[in-house]
Amino acid sequence: MALSYKARRRWSLVILLVGLPVYMIVAVNVVELFNRPPILVELLIYVLLGVVWALPFKAVFKGVGKPDPQTPPQDSDGR
Secondary structure, three states: OOOOHHHHHHHHHHHHHHHHHHHHHHHHHHHHOOOOOOHHHHHHHHHHHHHHOOHHHHHHHOOOOOOOOOOOOOOOOOO
16 A cells, blocks of 8 residues: 555654664664774674664655645746
């Protein structure tokens, strides 16, 4: 089932405002499991975790910054 444009916008806000901070806390705790690895290894872990969190939500974020595709286009003078 595909999400509507409005639903994708709402879910993207929920993911960014609630899910991302929770994921950041989890990522820091995962790195602390390794007792502060060397700085380059730690950086690599954070970069990988930073990319991995967005992969499941790719469909939700796709096209959210664009205008609603189902609304009729407005004239150039704004009426």
